[in-house]
Amino acid sequence: MKTLNLVGAGKLGQTLAHLWHAHATFTIQQVITRSLPSAKAACEFIGAGEAVTSVQQMTPANVWLIATPDGNIAKQVQALHKSQLLTPDTVVFHCSGALNSSCLKPQASEVYQVASIHPIHSFATPAESKNSFHGSFCGYEGHPEALATLLPAFEHIGAQLFAIDGEHKTLYHAASVMACNYLVGLMDASLECFEAAGVSRNQAQQLLLPITHQTLDNALTGSPEAALTGPISRGDVDTVRNQLQQLAQLKAHKHSLLAEIYQVMGQQTVRVAEKQQRSAPPQDLAEIKSLLQQSGFDTQ
Structure with missing residues (x-):
């Protein structure tokens, strides 16, 4: 069995090392993190490995996973x-x-x-991710010799692999950030708007759960244009104008970002609406687009 050393044992590193140990994919040798106690805790979760405090204490391995924050990778490579x-x-x-x-x-x-292999998976905690990682998609690129070792290892723990272009990886990651991280920000903005309307955050979360699940399912199993409903899809200029006015008033009193979020997301939604076969009249969509592009909206 090939050996693996782990440099950086956060949520991702611990999860992968635990799974590879549990599935007898790699022999986990040494684990290094920022402190000896955290390295020991990581080894305990992984179920294998020797906790060390410096690269000088490590021995050769077939495979090295550098699972540190991005800004620290170059430093570890030099070491x-x-x-x-x-x-x-x-x-x-x-x-x-x-x-x-x-x-x-x-x-x-x-x-x-x-090589690099990026799991499209939300590593909330290692304890949760070790049970939910199976089926996660992972984008890969790198030397064929490295991938010949790594791809079977990821497949062994249930990953679904796809190739990505290394030159365009920043855009690939930006797409993932918008769909995952920014979705959380959008949900928070929606909850903030509900609170401003007098609906408690807890109640808003409950009422959003079914409709957001349904919308996301429709958009990804069908298409965004097939899933889109609402005032922009209908070309309802007055509704968009009234909502912008209310959000602009919130901005004036609470320094809220809701108006800007509504405008930016609204402009993208107009582009989706223009693709719909049941598209609203072009003149209505053009007027909505103009409203959404105004830098300072009239609150009167």
């Missing part, structure tokens, strides 16, 4: 390079969504093999 623990057969990879594998090999003369 590994100086350690002389890497050979031509060594695989080094990270799971960043924003960076491609080139950051792992800053000099072309370095002989080890590199």
Whole structure:
């Protein structure tokens, strides 16, 4: 069985190492984090591995996972390079969504093999993710030799793999951020708006749950244009104008961002509405678009 060293044992690192140990995919050797207690806690969760405090304490491994925050990856690569623990057969990879594998090999003369594999999975806690990771999609790119080792390892723990273009990985990650992270921000904005209307946050969460699930399911199993309903889809200019006026008043009194969110998301929604076969009259959509593009909306 191939060996793996883990550099950085946060939620993702602990989850993957635990699954690979549980499925007898890799032998987990050493684990390093910011402190010895946290490394020991990670090893306890993983069920294997030796907690260490520096790269100098680590021994050679077939595979190295650098699972630190993105801003710390380059520093860890430099430390590994100086350690002389890497050979031509060594695989080094990270799971960043924003960076491609080139950051792992800053000099072309370095002989080890590199890759990046990004799980599209919300790692809330390792305890939850170890049970929910199966079926997660993972985008990969890198050296064929590295992928020959890594892809079967991810498949072994239930990942669904797809290739991505390393040159466009930033856009790929931005798409994931909008769909996952920004969706949370949008839900918070909706709850804030409900509160301003006198509906408690708890009650708003309950009433949003079924309709948001239905909308998301319709948009992703069908298409956004098939799923879209509401005032923009109908070309209801007056409703959009009235809502903008109310949101602008909130901004004036509470420094709320709701008006700006409504305008930006509304402009994208107009683009979706224009694709609908039952599209509203073009002149109505044009008027709505003009309203949504106004930088300072009249609150009167």
